[in-house]
Each structure stands twice: as structure tokens, then as C-alpha cells.
Amino acid sequence: MKNIAELEAQFQAKVDAEIKIEPKEWMPEKYRKTLIRQISQHAHSEVVGMLPEGNWISRAPSLRRKVALLAKIQDEAGHGLYLYSAAETLGIERDELVQQLLDGTAKYSSIFNYPSLTWADIGAIGWLVDGAAIMNQVMLTRTSYGPYARAMVRICKEESFHQRQGYEILLTLCRGSEEQKAMAQDALNRWWWPSLMMFGPRDADSPHTAQSMKWKIKRKTNDELRQQFVDVTVPQADFLGITVPDPDLKWNEETNHYEFGEINWDEFWNVVKGNGPCNRQRLEARQAAYDKGAWVREAATAFAEKRAAVAV
Amino acid sequence: MRQSLLTYTLSLGDNSMILGQRLGEWCGHGPILEVDMALTNISLDLFGQARSYMQYAAEVEGKDRTEDDMAFLRDAREFRNVLLVEQDNGDFAHTIVRQFFFDAYHQLFLKALCESADERLSAIAQKSLKEVNYHLRFSSEWTIRLGDGTEESHQRMQAAVEALWPYTGELCTSTALDIEMADLGIGVDVAELKAAYDQRIAEVLKEATLTIPESGWQQTGGKEGKHTEQLGFILTELQWMQRAYPGQKW
Numbered sequence: 001m002k003n004i005a006e007l008e009a010q011f012q013a014k015v016d017a018e019i020k021i022e023p024k025e026w027m028p029e030k031y032r033k034t035l036i037r038q039i040s041q042h043a044h045s046e047v048v049g050m051l052p053e054g055n056w057i058s059r060a061p062s063l064r065r066k067v068a069l070l071a072k073i074q075d076e077a078g079h080g081l082y083l084y085s086a087a088e089t090l091g092i093e094r095d096e097l098v099q100q101l102l103d104g105t106a107k108y109s110s111i112f113n114y115p116s117l118t119w120a121d122i123g124a125i126g127w128l129v130d131g132a133a134i135m136n137q138v139m140l141t142r143t144s145y146g147p148y149a150r151a152m153v154r155i156c157k158e159e160s161f162h163q164r165q166g167y168e169i170l171l172t173l174c175r176g177s178e179e180q181k182a183m184a185q186d187a188l189n190r191w192w193w194p195s196l197m198m199f200g201p202r203d204a205d206s207p208h209t210a211q212s213m214k215w216k217i218k219r220k221t222n223d224e225l226r227q228q229f230v231d232v233t234v235p236q237a238d239f240l241g242i243t244v245p246d247p248d249l250k251w252n253e254e255t256n257h258y259e260f261g262e263i264n265w266d267e268f269w270n271v272v273k274g275n276g277p278c279n280r281q282r283l284e285a286r287q288a289a290y291d292k293g294a295w296v297r298e299a300a301t302a303f304a305e306k307r308a309a310v311a312v
Numbered sequence: 313m314r315q316s317l318l319t320y321t322l323s324l325g326d327n328s329m330i331l332g333q334r335l336g337e338w339c340g341h342g343p344i345l346e347v348d349m350a351l352t353n354i355s356l357d358l359f360g361q362a363r364s365y366m367q368y369a370a371e372v373e374g375k376d377r378t379e380d381d382m383a384f385l386r387d388a389r390e391f392r393n394v395l396l397v398e399q400d401n402g403d404f405a406h407t408i409v410r411q412f413f414f415d416a417y418h419q420l421f422l423k424a425l426c427e428s429a430d431e432r433l434s435a436i437a438q439k440s441l442k443e444v445n446y447h448l449r450f451s452s453e454w455t456i457r458l459g460d461g462t463e464e465s466h467q468r469m470q471a472a473v474e475a476l477w478p479y480t481g482e483l484c485t486s487t488a489l490d491i492e493m494a495d496l497g498i499g500v501d502v503a504e505l506k507a508a509y510d511q512r513i514a515e516v517l518k519e520a521t522l523t524i525p526e527s528g529w530q531q532t533g534g535k536e537g538k539h540t541e542q543l544g545f546i547l548t549e550l551q552w553m554q555r556a557y558p559g560q561k562w
Contacts, residue, residue, distance in 0.1 A: 050339065054339045054340035057336040059552050061553035061554060061562035062380045067359050073352065077345055081349075119562070172561060173562075285341065289341045289343065293343025293344060294343075295468065296343035296404050296458065299458050299464070302461045302462045302465075303461045
């Protein structure tokens with residue numbers, strides 16, 4: 001029997017050779033745990049992320065926008081499903097993952113702890129929040145774990161559609177009345193910094209990064225992805241004719257990158273710890289859906305058992 | 313005739329839109345993620361149908377108005393949807409029973425409307441029927457599953473059947489407009505659907521071990537613009553943006 005050190009060396013050799021790791025293969029326990037944490041966090045983010053947008057289904061300003069918003073949120077639910085399935089390939093049940101969300105041991109993206117206050121927020125969420133998510137997800141299409149990488153390929157296609165749709169909502173506002181343009185600017189003001197926070201702590205404060213890079217779960221660091229996002233997004237804001245709320249933002253000719261101001265890390269850690277504007281409401285909504293659905297799930301199980309008994 | 317066709321077309325759009333709006337309230341709050349997606353999917357289909365009807369209504373009216381004017385700028389008394397679709401979601405049992413009661417009617421209605429002499433209505437009916445066949449399968453299956461599930465689910469379903477039964481009579485009660493449209497070969501005399509409807513309901517409720525209430529008083533009025541108090545609140549949310557920011561493009 002091979003010892004752990006040999007197995008680990010073989011595993012790392014495979015990762016280094018860009019061979020995907022598949023569910024039944026040997027993997028270090030910490031690799032498995034890291035993936036469960038990351039994939040389930042991602043799945044929970046999709047599901048909790050339905051709430052701030054779902055807020056606006058009943059009030060969407062036109063039938064066309066309403067249909068697009070419903071379809072978008074339905075896609076997010078679908079992403080949640082693929083990701084829970086990808087996590088299940090690592091030997092954990094969806095039910096257990098949902099319990100971890102509800103009891104607070106699993107996290108979801110902090111961005112969804114901010115409120116969606118106006119219709120322009122639906123545009124901003126598509127443009128900025130999905131835009132930031134895509135930076136991360138495009139990288140993850142090349143992640144070392146096969147089922148996760150494959151789930152990401154499909155998710156990325158839909159997310160980039162959502163991002164264009166969000167941008168188009170804002171473009172319509174920015175080409176509209178003064179009131180509409182002000183609505184768009186206000187949304188950018190409120191969503192810009194939380195979007196930059198989506199990439200997580202600075203590399204120096206990110207304890208998991210080095211190991212995740214070595215295992216090729218991640219291929220770019222938080223700061224690299226954040227810079228890439230700023231570089232892509234600022235010209236898009238310029239095209240809309242609205243202003244990124246950062247007085248320190250400037251183009252650096254030498255580095256070919258934008259320089260930007262310091263993120264409010266105090267706010268970041270507070271929202272992570274549960275003190276964001278909507279942390280409590282989001283979890284309460286998930287808990288309420290879970291509790292109110294309990295009798296439905298029980299009945300479905302009971303019915304399936306009855307029918308199975310008749311079939312025998 | 314043009315006014316009648318306009319009102320008739322709008323009434324079909326109103327049924328789909330108001331039920332779609334109700335189902336949209338579930339998005340993100342469903343009992344199981346798969347069910348959440350299914351309800352959203354049905355909502356999407358219904359809004360798609362509503363758009364087809366309202367675009368056609370705007371053309372029939374001929375006053376250069378749009379689907380959105382039809383949806384967002386009419387007041388409650390001008391809505392012609394049946395009372396059933398505006399009833400609130402309640403628990404999941406109420407939502408499923410409301411859906412089943414409507415889908416069973418909707419399928420029969422659309423099958424008949426496919427034969428309409430009005431080509432647009434016939435085309436909308438043909439497209440919608442494919443969707444509604446799936447809706448009915450979903451709501452029938454869940455009616456049976458929950459009716460014959462646990463004691464609690466059975467009780468909840470029976471309570472929902474009792475609460476919503478008084479709103480089923482209106483579905484197959486023909487108004488003067490229904491008869492006028494049927495006589496022109498455009499619309500459907502829904503009274504003629506009643507036997508098939510009753511049979512469908514009886515079959516599924518029987519398999520679900522649920523009891524049809526003693527036929528008592530049936531509420532009507534929605535098809536003539538006399539609604540329950542719920543509709544005003546639905547429209548308040550549905551129409552808010554268009555009312556608050558008149559004349560703007562979104």
C-alpha cells in the first residue's frame with residue numbers, strides 16, 4: 001500500500017500536468033474539504049442571490065423586463081442546482097449543505113447582503129455583480145476538479161448574458177430622463193465598492209490562496225482578479241456616462257492598469273461577520289422557505305414510499 | 313365588434329398575467345429548489361402568453377398604444393381576469409390547487425380556441441396549449457402527491473380545495489361577451505366546457521383522496537370587472553413604476 005506522501009506526490013503531479021481530478025480518484029482530504037467549502041459557498045450564493053433580484057419581479061417596469069428578470073433568476077436557481085450536484089460528487093448531501101447555510105457555518109457571497117432599492121439596482125447587479133462573478137468563474141472553468149470546471153463552463157455562458165442584460169438596463173436609463181440617469185448613478189455609487197469586495201481580502205490577508213493556487217483550484221489571486229475587473233469595468237462606466245465613486249481612480253500609463261482607492265476593509269469584515277444591511281433578512285428568508293416547505297418535502301417522500309410499496 | 317374583440321383579447325391576457333404575477337411571488341421562496349424553478353417557469357410561460365394577447369389587443373385597439381400600456385395603465389375595474397387567478401398564494405397547497413383548478417380549465421379553453429376564426433387568437437392558443445399541457449401535468453401531479461401524502465398535507469390540500477372551490481364556477485360560466493365571440497366563431501362558449509372540466513377535476517381529486525365540496529354558492533364578477541379586494545394590491549405593485557414615472561422608457 002502506498003503511503004500518503006506518495007499519493008500526494010502523484011496527485012500533485014497530475015495537477016501540475018493539467019489532468020483533471022475526477023470524483024472517484026484519490027485526493028488529499030484538505031483538497032476535498034476546500035472544494036466542498038468553495039463549491040457550496042458558490043451554490044448558496046446563487047440561491048441567496050435570487051432574493052435581492054426577486055424583490056423586483058413584481059415591480060419590473062415593463063413586461064419585457066419582467067420576463068427577462070424572471071428568466072435570469074431562474075438561471076441562478078439552475079446554477080445553484082448544478083453546483084450542489086458538483087458538491088455532492090465529493091461525498092456530501094445537498095441537505096447537509098443547506099443546513100450549513102442555515103446554521104451559519106457555510107457562507108455565501110457578501111454582496112447579497114446589500115439591498116436592492118431601485119430598478120437601477122437590477123441593472124447594476126447584472127453589470128457589476130455578475131461581471132465580478134464572471135472574472136472568477138472564467139478562471140474556474142480551468143479549475144483542477146473536473147465536475148466543478150464543467151459546471152462553470154455552462155454557468156459562464158449564462159452569466160455573460162446576464163451581464164450584458166444588466167448593462168443594457170443601465171444604458172437605457174442613462175439614455176433616458178435626468179431622473180433615470182440619476183437612478184443609474186445612485187446604483188453605481190452603492191454597488192461599486194461592494195462589487196470590488198466580492199474578490200475577497202487582499203492577497204496578503206487571504207490564508208487559503210497559496211494552497212489553492214498550488215492545487216490549481218484557483219489560478220489567479222484575489223488582487224489580480226480585482227484589478228482585471230476594474231480595468232474592464234471603468235471604461236464601461238465611461239460609456240454609460242456615469243462616474244465611478246472613487247476619487248483616487250486613475251489610469252496608469254506605465255502599468256497599463258487603473259489605480260484605485262482603498263477598499264473599506266472594516267465594512268468588508270463586518271458584512272462577512274453578519275453585520276451587513278440584509279444579512280439577517282436573507283437568512284430569515286431562506287429559513288422561512290425551508291420551514292414552510294418542510295410539510296411539502298415530507299409529503300413528497302411519503303407519497304413516493306406509498307407508490308413504491310404498491311409497485312412491489 | 314372591434315371593441316368586443318379588444319375586451320375579449322384583454323381578458324385572456326389578464327388571466328395569464330395576473331396568475332403569472334402571483335406565481336412570480338414564489339421565486340426564491342419555494343419549498344424545494346426544483347419546485348421554485350418550475351413555478352418560475354410557469355410564470356414565465358404565462359407572461360409570454362400575456363404579452364402575445366396584449367400586443368394583439370393594442371393592434372386591435374389601433375390607438376398606437378403598446379402591450380405595456382395595456383398591462384400597466386388600466387385600472388382594476390377594466391381588468392377582466394377570473395377571480396380565481398387573483399387569489400393569494402397562501403401556503404403551497406393553495407398555490408397548487410389554484411393552479412390545478414385554472415390549468416384544467418385553461419387546457420380545455422385553449423383546445424377550443426385553437427379553432428378560432430381569428431388567426432392571431434388561434435396561433436396564440438396553439439403555442440400556449442403546449443405550455444399549458446405541461447402546467448396541468450405539474451399541478452395535477454402535485455395535487456395527487458400532496459393530497460395523498462401525509463395527514464398534514466392532505467388536510468392542507470382539502471382546506472385549499474374548500475377555500476378555492478367557490479371561484480371555479482366562474483371559469484365555465486359564459487358571459488354575454490363569451491357568447492357574442494362564440495357566435496362569431498372567434499371565442500369559446502365556456503359553458504360548453506363545464507362537463508369535461510368537472511370530470512377532469514373529479515378524476516384528479518379522487519386520485520388525490522380529496523373531496524369535492526358540496527356545490528354551494530359560486531362567486532362571479534371578475535370577467536365583468538368586479539373583482540375581489542386582492543386585485544387592487546396586485547396592480548399597485550405591478551403598475552407602480554409606470555405610474556410613478558409616466559411616459560418613460562425602461
